[in-house]
Amino acid sequence: MNTPGKIKAVLRRELRLMRQRPVYLIASVGVMAFCMIFFLTLLRDRIPHDLPIGVVDLDGTSLSRNLVRQMDATRIGRTVSFTSYTQARQAMQTGKISAFCIIPEHFYDDVLAFRQPVLTFYVNTLYFVGGALSYKDLLTLANLSSGAVQRELLRARGMDEQSIMAQIQPIVTEAHNIGNPAADYRAFLCGALIPGVLETITILVTVYALGSELKYGTSRHLLEKAGGSMSAAVAGKLIPYTVLFTSLGIISTVIMYVFMGFPFAGSLWHMFAGIFAMVLASEAVAVFIIGTLPVLRLAISISALYSMLAFSLTGFSLPVEAMPSCFQGLAAAFPLRHYYLMYASEGIFDAGFGGWYMHLASMLLFLFLPATVLKRLHGAYMNLNFPRK
Amino acid sequence: MKRIARYLEHWIHDWYRIFVRELKHIFSDSGVLVIFFLACLVYPVLYGLIYSKGTLDNMPVAVVDMSGSHASRKFVRGLDATRELEIRYSCRDMSEAGRLMRDRKVNGIVLIPSDYGEDLASSRQAGISLYADMSSFIYYKNLTTGVNMVMLDEMHDIQRERLTASGYDSRLAEQFISPIRYEDNMPYNRALSYSVFFMSAILLIIIQQTMFFGISMLSGTMREEHRSFAVLPDSLKGRGISRTVLGRGAAYWLIYAAISIYVAILAPRMTGMPQNCPTGDILVLLAFFVSACVVFSFTFSTLIRHRETVFVIFLLMSVVCLFLTGFSWPEHSFPAFWKYFSWLFPSTFAVRAFMNMNTAGAGLAMAEPQLTALTIQIIVYYILSCIAAAVENRILKKDTDTQYSTLSGFAAHSRNAV
Incomplete structure (x- = not known):
């Protein structure tokens, strides 16, 4: 069988799994919907009053x-x-x-x-x-x-x-708030938090999808479908999630910046490219985690610890410059950080391609991560020689 | 009398057995140990280090001084001297400054127009324009705070000069400049440091969430393996719910007594957070909070059928709980629905009490409303977790009974066939 055929077989198998186990949809669509509703309604006043x-x-x-x-x-x-x-x-x-x-x-x-x-x-x-x-x-x-x-x-x-x-009053000041004229706290917070929610969902669900093959001992069946090719197996498994997460990201962005009218200086199309890159980068991180630690229960705990840190190290609340220098470096290890920088460049300053291409490139650099662990994960899939409990 | 004594003896014996069994479960599960000990050990210190400074000092700013007058240069020097701002670039025009801001070399621009000096000299109102990078609210806050402080100082100097020039003596001038003076007191967090806001909220969230995840992982595993803590020995005839819940609860309580002391008392001390409350008072609050967390986690872990799903579905509740404490967006501005929703979580009340006590130095007596709320949560969630255990016991028992009866029916059938 040729590679596209192998990928197609795995993809069909994955779609069947997603239908059988509601956890995939609850953890992605359900969680994203809840978080959107929560943050958009909690901060509905935009600026606190009274x-x-x-x-x-x-x-x-x-x-x-x-x-x-x-x-x-x-x-x-x-x-x-x-x-x-x-x-x-x-x-x-x-x-x-x-x-x-x-x-x-x-x-x-x-x-x-x-x-x-x-x-x-x-x-x-x-x-x-x-x-x-x-x-x-x-x-x-x-x-x-x-x-x-x-x-x-x-x-x-x-x-x-x-x-x-x-x-x-001899001197008066006139303030121009670039990128958020009304100092709308909701637009600021949701603009940074919702992509964080997307990154977290992507990492957790990807680790779960790849890890449950080990947990339920179905990985050999998966490899069989993929004709023994590990890259076809991973590609076929991740294509439906990539489509799902990217659409979630795009839909939430459209809701915030088009329907809710949050300020946005540049082009949303550029941000869609950014969302796609962040989803790919987060999936790469997830493959790296489960590849390094092919035990679902440990990998998922580690992913949880990792993705919670992203919210702090992105630097939208306390800027990264105000953190000790070792953490300034660590911040680069999170796709969300690069996405946030890209958002600032496009959404706040409308800096165009020249302003954000390096942030996009940084996200794409994460795609080298899976290559380092694919062999190890393949071994684990073949031999199922890691503790399953 | 004897019967009561025997009942008590049994009760304590069962309770102890369940307590020990639960401890064994916990310590033989590496995933749970990572969450309980690694997360609780590392996170408070990590956050403490990340937010160790908590304020952004000397934020880089570009100045476009079109006026080039004595007055404008004085203003710029004033800005550079503030804690908040540092004049990193002097630009000839706005397009140059705008480029610096787009390249993120500066986070704010101060534009002094060409007629600034002249306006002041001829007693007209002079204007200054600020451009703030809104990608973080701290940039905005730094720029407006820094400029406003310098502006007030400058205004007073200008007024003083003018009044002296028109013949007022300095005392009269002072009286005119500030007919009403003010004194601002910002106890607890003078510099509005982000670390104080964030750390006081996140510490207790860590305790609650790690406990919930750990307990859910363990009960999810048991359910996957078709053995549930809720299955009571037949000898108890369906009774013994309380010793099951209390026995398991005591195991977590014991572990979290140690963990919470580390997270809420020792870790803040290590990272130099303010602690303005006697340790004894904090211990009392923690006792209430940990008890509420145990029964809260028991109740909601009923929803978890598979071990890992708790993370995949509920991890982001940690962020939601953090915002529900009101540490950032004020509680007074919550819509009613989310206010009631926040009452579901022990962290909502415990974090507020912890902030008031640990940072603002309020005594335990002043935390009475929150302690009352936690007590209500303990009672309600205890009852709910008992009900959940009883229902699960009944369902599981029924399942095994039906399996048994179909099996025996099948056996009878095959005997007949033979």
Whole structure:
């Protein structure tokens, strides 16, 4: 039999296996669907708003009440009143509020008499997004209220509005967020996490598919179908999964960037090529793992440990530059890292081929991995000489 | 009285037998040992090292100073002096800076327009433009924080100069510049370091997930081999569910008592994470959490029929559980459905209590709502795991009975034929 014929025979056998064992579809389509629904709905607000911010108003005058009203009016925060510092501190320590502000006694009088009263903020820095946003909110508010007092003073001196603004705020900044104009946290997080989900699914399911031949002792039957050719066996087995995972990747990308309207600067077609390369690279890693350790139970545990690390070492949360140098090197051992760099180049900067070809090439380099272990895996498939339990 | 004593003796004897048998199972399974010991030993330290710094210092930035004035140069020097930013390149125009950003040589651009100095000199509002690389939110945060700090300083300097020039004395000028002062306190995590957010959440997730995977792998194996822990000896006449569940549970409890002390107390100490709570309080929290994890894992491992499927299907639940703790996206912004869904997992409550206690120094008394929730989980999941074991016992017994009766029927039939 010629090679295409062998591959076709294995492919037909694999499709039958996939129909017989629902675990393959649950682990790929089911898991991807769940993760998509989870992350897209959990972060549906895009930017958190109405975070509970505590206020201890020890002044209780019209000015302090006005300040509290302004705090309530910001999009990010809503205020919760406390009567004492201890109360507010406890609420923060138990995670009920993400920050609090103390308006001191005689606040109004002190402002009028130019005694420069001090507003005190406490920010709950235990929670990443909530803490950072409430801090920003409180800072803005403090500067705005100083500005409001200055404005009253300048108005009283008869200055016109434009000069007042130039005096209160001599410098203004204008922020352009490249690749995500609205600083949409959902678009940022899903854009990085969903490919991570795809990589994890690809590695686990591939290891499982190749390893269960050993576990159930069906590998000789597989080789028989492949006419004794190991590469035909692996190719035939992986073709249906490659198609499945690539389509999952493309469908999820289309859902996010076309239907949900996440910002994307470049061409999605380029990303489809990236998804295909990442699927191939992840499969290569999977073949390498099961080839090195032809015992399904161990290989799957190792794959699990490996794919969970990818989420950290990709560097979308804490950038890789901020990690110790040995981990900066280790990050390159994950296809997801190269995919993320390619996404940044295409989706954020629209850098085109020149910007991402090396990331694509890095993913394709992973394809050399299986060659190193194919012989060993062939031996294991033939002799079934590794512990099956 | 004697009957009760005999019953107790039996109970303890059975319990002990099951407990020892479970320990033997655990220690004779290399896959489970990899998950229990390798993962729990390595992950906390690995994450501790990866996130050891937790902040991005001196992020490379390009400056396009079209103004070239004294004021703009002062601003640029200010930016370079911040912890967040480092001026890596000075560019002539935006296209050059844009190229650097596309090549990922810089993660932000600060553009000072040509009329900057002139605007300030003639008391007009001057503008500065920022361009942030949004591929990570930390780049964005660093750029805006750094620039805002310098901008506030510069603004105060400018106001001070102008006021002094128009004849105010320095005290009056100060009063005008900040009629209201503020003092910010960011206890627990001054630098907004990512390591504090992440590590406090991930440690307990590691405990819960490794235990769930290990238990599911073991019970999956047993089911594959058609011997289930749920099959009770006939002598018990269908009773003895509690000693089975408690006996097996004690085995995991014992192992995880050691593992969780390492993961949640020793590993953070090794990697220099803040620990602001008496160790005794953390131990109490861990006792609740580990108990809840054991019965949680018993309940959900009922779904696992084959050993390896637990990873293939449930591995990504670890990421889902991590987000459900609210360490990143705030719990207050969860849609109602996911909020209730998060109540299924012991990690949701334990991580929140752990963050509040270990990092914010809240006492055990302040963790009361979370401890109550964990207690409810322990009770509910204990009952559920007993029910699951009883149902599985009945199904398995029925299967063997029918097999037996068909076999004896077949034997009778062949006897007749002969």
